[in-house]
Amino acid sequence: MAFNWFQRQHQDSSDTPAAEKQEVTPPVTEPQVDPTEDLLAFAKSAYKNIQQKQQASPVTTAPEVADVEAQTIETVLDTAPVVSEVALTAELDVETANNLDSGSLDAATPEPTAPSNLSFLERAAAERQAKQERLIAAAIEVAQPEVVTPATTAETTPDQEALAFDEGFLWSAEVLAAQGRRAEDISVEEITWLKKLRQGLDKTRRNILNQLKAIVGQGPLNQAAVSEIEAALLQADVGVEATDYIVNTLQKKLLAEVTPPEEAIAYLKQILRDMLDAPLQKAPSFSFAPEKETLNIWLITGVNGAGKTTTIGKISHLAQKSGYKCLIGAADTFRAAAVEQVKVWGQRSGVEVIANPGKNTDPAAVVFDAIAAAQARETELLLVDTAGRLQNKKNLMDELGKVRRIIDKKAPNAKIESLLVLDATLGQNGLRQAQVFSQAAQLTGVVLTKLDGTAKGGVALAVVQQLGLPIRFIGAGEGMEDLRPFSSYEFVEALLSG
Numbered sequence: 082m083a084f085n086w087f088q089r090q091h092q093d094s095s096d097t098p099a100a101e102k103q104e105v106t107p108p109v110t111e112p113q114v115d116p117t118e119d120l121l122a123f124a125k126s127a128y129k130n131i132q133q134k135q136q137a138s139p140v141t142t143a144p145e146v147a148d149v150e151a152q153t154i155e156t157v158l159d160t161a162p163v164v165s166e167v168a169l170t171a172e173l174d175v176e177t178a179n180n181l182d183s184g185s186l187d188a189a190t191p192e193p194t195a196p197s198n199l200s201f202l203e204r205a206a207a208e209r210q211a212k213q214e215r216l217i218a219a220a221i222e223v224a225q226p227e228v229v230t231p232a233t234t235a236e237t238t239p240d241q242e243a244l245a246f247d248e249g250f251l252w253s254a255e256v257l258a259a260q261g262r263r264a265e266d267i268s269v270e271e272i273t274w275l276k277k278l279r280q281g282l283d284k285t286r287r288n289i290l291n292q293l294k295a296i297v298g299q300g301p302l303n304q305a306a307v308s309e310i311e312a313a314l315l316q317a318d319v320g321v322e323a324t325d326y327i328v329n330t331l332q333k334k335l336l337a338e339v340t341p342p343e344e345a346i347a348y349l350k351q352i353l354r355d356m357l358d359a360p361l362q363k364a365p366s367f368s369f370a371p372e373k374e375t376l377n378i379w380l381i382t383g384v385n386g387a388g389k390t391t392t393i394g395k396i397s398h399l400a401q402k403s404g405y406k407c408l409i410g411a412a413d414t415f416r417a418a419a420v421e422q423v424k425v426w427g428q429r430s431g432v433e434v435i436a437n438p439g440k441n442t443d444p445a446a447v448v449f450d451a452i453a454a455a456q457a458r459e460t461e462l463l464l465v466d467t468a469g470r471l472q473n474k475k476n477l478m479d480e481l482g483k484v485r486r487i488i489d490k491k492a493p494n495a496k497i498e499s500l501l502v503l504d505a506t507l508g509q510n511g512l513r514q515a516q517v518f519s520q521a522a523q524l525t526g527v528v529l530t531k532l533d534g535t536a537k538g539g540v541a542l543a544v545v546q547q548l549g550l551p552i553r554f555i556g557a558g559e560g561m562e563d564l565r566p567f568s569s570y571e572f573v574e575a576l577l578s579g
């Protein structure tokens with residue numbers, strides 16, 4: 082059974098009251114399961130459970146080609162008038178479905194005019210048939226719904242993968258145990274993701290941790306030690322502002338007392354978690370999920386190449402698997418290839434894409450179509466791809482402003498999020514771009530991509546400190562499963578656990 086990432090805490094069957102489970106951020110104390118034996122027993126039990134679940138559930142096979150095609154027929158809408166085109170497409174769908182039901186499409190091609198020797202009813206039926214054929218033909222000429230060819234190779238999902246009981250598994254189990262999770266509730270997806278995250282942050286971690294370990298715990302911090310910590314953080318692209326804050330906070334404690342290395346690192350972890358969670362202090366809940374049975378519209382912004390399209394594909398997959406009705410609006414009309422790319426991702430995740438085949442079409446028109454389609458389908462999550470490479474800030478602001486006005490007008494009750502996708506490998510340079518976007522779009526959060534293999538993982542702290550925005554998702558790979566909701570606890574553990 083698919084693991085629901087959006088409801089992670091709600092899924093565990095522990096006795097924790099629901100209100101407490103809302104908090105994704107786990108207890109700030111270090112794991113109580115310190116005795117290695119306890120941890121080993123926990124990990125073994127979790128491992129056994131996962132194996133049993135894998136054996137009990139049949140291996141998910143590659144989806145049938147026909148199934149994928151049926152799911153991923155892209156609704157291509159013509160330009161103006163958009164709404165009537167949606168209606169026409171819907172009408173045609175219904176009529177076509179009726180025909181398929183009655184098998185009438187198998188009948189011989191109807192004559193353009195009904196033969197006179199037929200009864201009145203027969204003539205009317207024949208005329209209706211002919212009219213419908215003309216409508217279908219016209220629709221095909223004008224805007225034929227494209228069937229995106231499904232990927233030939235099915236992606237392996239974590240629940241199909243053989244899981245090794247290795248050091249990464251132990252570490253992941255420890256991180257989950259520290260968050261109060263029970264061995265029987267741990268999913269293979271969580272373990273696979275945590276292993277990947279830790280591996281992705283390996284370079285950043287090694288750089289920071291080796292230096293920190295050599296410094297902290299050797300007695301009260303002196304100026305040379307402070308400079309070394311600063312250098313380590315700056316090299317990890319934590320940024321000057323965030324580094325200053327971290328060092329100052331750390332100094333207050335470490336200058337005054339002799340702290341053992343483990344305790345000093347634990348204290349540092351606490352500082353980082355607090356920084357990452359700071360923008361959420363005023364939010365009603367730490368968790369970030371679309372609201373059920375409501376239209377949620379998430380605008381995905383960011384410069385081209387940051388990973389916007391990939392992120393849309395991954396979030397749509399996540400949402401689909403977590404039981405949300407999802408739709409994608411391909412409003413990055415600035416670059417034709419972007420629309421094609423988003424279609425491919427829609428196909429991979431089995432989510433419909435609303436696009437507009439015309440060249441240089443107005444993104445606001447696509448958003449209008451997408452909202453109309455979302456409302457007609459009772460979609461819960463509409464993901465909107467937007468253009469990143471516009472000539473200047475004014476263009477960007479104008480375009481995003483127009484899109485926003487359409488949303489406010491057409492879907493005044495929708496829950497809107499505006500997420501900025503940032504490429505972690507760009508470090509501080511990415512942040513400068515982010516500032517332009519934060520002025521143009523009313524950003525509500527950040528998606529940090531490409532955390533796999535970068536030595537600049539510390540940029541997450543700079544993002545939060547400088548933009549004052551929460552990180553909502555992080556990406557650590559190009560695959561469909563390589564993006565997850567952000568957890569400050571897990572991120573900091575992956576960043577600083579040796």
Ligand SMILES: Nc1nc2c(ncn2[C@@H]2O[C@H](COP(=O)(O)OP(=O)(O)OP(=O)(O)O)[C@@H](O)[C@H]2O)c(=O)[nH]1
Binds near residue numbers: 419556
């Ligand atoms: N290693 C790694 N690569 C990623 C990640 N996310 C995206 N990418 C890659 O980054 C490249 C750009 O991603 P896109 O999703 O096309 O970026 P975009 O912002 O939509 O840019 P355009 O397609 O030009 O509009 C692709 O090759 C992705 O596979 C990630 O988390 N890790």
